[in-house]
Amino acid sequence: MGHGHSHRAAGDIDDQVQVGGPARTSLMVGLGLAAVATVVGLVVWWPSGDASDVESAQFAAEGVTFPTGEVREVGEPCPVQEAPPEGCGLVSVEVDDRRVDVQVPPEVFAAGLSPGDPVELQKVPGEGGAPTYSYFATDRDGTLLWLVLLFLVVVLAIARWRGLFALVGLTFGAAVVWWFLLPALLEGSSGVGVALTGASAIMFVVLYMTHGLSLRTSTALAGTLVGVAITGVLGVVAVADARLTGISDDAGGLLRAYGNGLDFPSLLGCALVIAGLGVLNDVTITQASAVWELRAASPGASRLEVYAGAMRIGRDHIASTIYTIVFAYVGTALLVLMLLSIYDRSIVDLRSTEQLAEEIVRTLVTSIGLVLAVPVTTALGVLIASPSRVTTPPGTPLSRDPA
Structure with missing residues (x-):
């Protein structure tokens, strides 16, 4: 060498x-x-x-799914340190070809949730009736995708081959952590x-x-x-x-x-x-x-x-x-x-x-x-x-x- x-x-x-x-x-x-x-x-x-x-942990009960819907209407947020008035904190979401109203935490409203935003809901099947929906998370895949693409473009444009090799090395490091380090610790x-x-x-x-x-x-x-x-x-x-x-x-x-x-x-x-x-x-x-x-x-x-x-x-x-x-x-x-x-x-x-x-x-x-x-x-x-x-x-x- x-x-x-x-x-x-x-x-x-x-x-x-x-x-x-x-x-x-x-x-x-x-x-x-x-x-x-x-x-x-x-x-x-x-x-x-x-x-x-470590015992195997089930993330959600059997039959529970997490469909993605689109926000259609945003109501009034609930106050953080006061008794919430009735009907506040509701968001109307279109999911599974229907509209449902779900309760959303005040901090989610504060983050700027607006009509057109994708959200992930928790769907619990009902016993002989309609399923119930609740807010689970805001779908951020779009933001994460453009950030990843911008990161790749910037690294490859400026560092070129060194940047490409660094990205390959980063991928290898992530694989070691995920496939070796974490399971071995568990x-x-x-x-x-x-x-x-x-x-x-x-x-x-x-x-x-x-x-x-x-x-x-x-x-x-x-x-x-x-x-x-x-x-x-x-x-x-x-x-x-x-x-x-x-x-x-x-x-x-x-x-x-x-x-x-x-x-x-x-x-x-x-x-x-x-x-x-x-x-x-x-x-x-x-x-x-x-x-x-x-x-x-x-x-x-x-x-x-x-x-x-x-x-x-x-x-x-x-x-x-x-x-x-x-x-x-x-x-x-x-x-x-x-x-x-x-x-x-x-x-x-x-x-x-x-x-x-x-x-x-x-x-x-x-x-x-x-x-x-x-x-x-x-x-x-x-x-x-x-x-x-x-x-x-x-x-x-x-x-x-x-x-």
């Missing part, structure tokens, strides 16, 4: 960097062992489909073990597919795997030390009702690993590329000089990525934070509650794994991208901007 050619005036960056033989061998042996461990984990924890610690397998195996499998495929087969990509992969391992180990320690239950919302409580045998703290450890996977991959590939670019620009520079230059880039990336992690949490937990802010106790006083402490641990654990992956990846890259025998002329500055 790597090349030992000396610096050339033109060509791909991977061909312009001289590679050290022993370091390359060590890297490939390490990745080979990680690949073997991943395969073993897949075999050991692959869901059998025969046994599960069968009671080790949460962190399954997370490390699934994350490793995803990264092996995604990184090489998106960024190509090269020692630069291999270096980023090695740094990513180290960061994933740090996140997993630290997550287990932090969850146990904080005595977190892993159940902080209604979804966790509902899942516990169906699966008493599940280890929810272990599931939280799994969530910590998966949560930091994407951003971890981002910083490691950036650091590996920074090392290669700096080495190509200054083939005679010492390893220490290249390391210092790449870490200057890495520190900027760390700062911006930490902002990304924190504000991503704020965005997803905005309603929870708003609720906490109106209590007669400050958020600082509520920091040890399950809901808030879990997110603090999630943010700090993933951030620590992310930050430590930067110097690790940089060091690996510096060891592999060795100095050229041609020395850099005296007084030649090392490029600070590999772009």
